[in-house]
Amino acid sequence: MKRLKRTEAYDVSLDIKDDHFINPPKETQRNAVVNRALKEFCADLNALNEQSKNFVPGETSANDFVGFTDREQALLSDQEIMEDWQIPLMEAMAKAITRGGGDILEVGFGRGVSADMIQKYSIDSHTIIECNDNVIDEYFNSWKATYTDKDIRLVHGLWQDTIDDLGRYDGILFHTYPLNEDEYMEYVNASITFAEHFFSYASEHLKPGGSFTYFSNEIQSLSREHQHLLLKYFSSFNVSVVSLKIPQNVKDTWWADSMVVIEAVK
Numbered sequence: 587m588k589r590l591k592r593t594e595a596y597d598v599s600l601d602i603k604d605d606h607f608i609n610p611p612k613e614t615q616r617n618a619v620v621n622r623a624l625k626e627f628c629a630d631l632n633a634l635n636e637q638s639k640n641f642v643p644g645e646t647s648a649n650d651f652v653g654f655t656d657r658e659q660a661l662l663s664d665q666e667i668m669e670d671w672q673i674p675l676m677e678a679m680a681k682a683i684t685r686g687g688g689d690i691l692e693v694g695f696g697r698g699v700s701a702d703m704i705q706k707y708s709i710d711s712h713t714i715i716e717c718n719d720n721v722i723d724e725y726f727n728s729w730k731a732t733y734t735d736k737d738i739r740l741v742h743g744l745w746q747d748t749i750d751d752l753g754r755y756d757g758i759l760f761h762t763y764p765l766n767e768d769e770y771m772e773y774v775n776a777s778i779t780f781a782e783h784f785f786s787y788a789s790e791h792l793k794p795g796g797s798f799t800y801f802s803n804e805i806q807s808l809s810r811e812h813q814h815l816l817l818k819y820f821s822s823f824n825v826s827v828v829s830l831k832i833p834q835n836v837k838d839t840w841w842a843d844s845m846v847v848i849e850a851v852k
């Protein structure tokens with residue numbers, strides 16, 4: 587089966603060599619689904635063409651993460667922990683996760699920006715998993731001291747080592763970063779979205795109807811591959827597109843002026 591899609595800007599050619607590949611009962615069904623897949627691919631290219639016109643150059647490339655030093659206990663500046671342009675993403679995630687109140691789990695404290703926003707909503711408890719001793723000394727301890735009357739619990743360690751001892755939550759916010767090159771290769775390069783490696787844990791630690799939130803490096807929608815993965819672990823999801831004031835010299839590997847925040851419901 588051959589298909590060719592020609593436009594002024596590009597040609598896409600598809601040659602399905604295996605007759606058993608996409609082989610429903612009727613030939614018309616095969617034509618319909620293959621044509622739709624090709625149409626969707628071209629629509630995605632056209633969307634990327636438009637979106638990439640607004641990219642900023644940035645200062646970092648994905649290659650910069652090869653050989654980068656271990657960050658588990660690194661002493662980092664505010665902007666190295668999280669650049670300010672990400673703050674609207676924290677707002678969207680804090681709002682999504684606190685909708686139903688209850689018990690909230692936050693994975694990765696960082697500067698405490700999202701933690702502070704979570705506390706603005708009416709919740710019962712706020713459990714935070716954080717591995718970096720410097721983050722706890724420099725940011726967490728003073729932040730917690732401003733909320734003496736709130737139920738805030740710190741779980742000090744890697745989430746991978748501690749989550750099995752935790753129960754179920756009404757909301758889970760996941761915002762970590764890769765700690766070393768191996769994590770970068772696995773969680774960023776080889777994944778559909780960074781939070782993918784946490785999906786099964788999020789699903790296991792959510793109460794029925796509870797929601798899990800994270801942001802994804804996608805500009806204005808979710809890929810079909812990403813949606814398939816979400817629906818394997820969760821019953822439904824919401825996607826919001828968050829506008830960003832992305833600086834020309836952004837250090838993170840992101841260059842577009844929006845990103846998506848996902849709220850997946852167990």
Ligand SMILES: C[S@@+](CC[C@H](N)C(=O)[O-])C[C@H]1O[C@@H](n2cnc3c(N)ncnc32)[C@H](O)[C@@H]1O
Binds near residue numbers: 667693698700
């Ligand atoms: C980008 S920061 C979080 C920023 C935070 N949302 C804010 O608003 O400031 C990521 C945090 O996750 C922590 N972290 C990274 N990997 C972790 C892991 N495997 N377990 C626990 N904490 C982790 C880092 O030490 C860092 O403090």
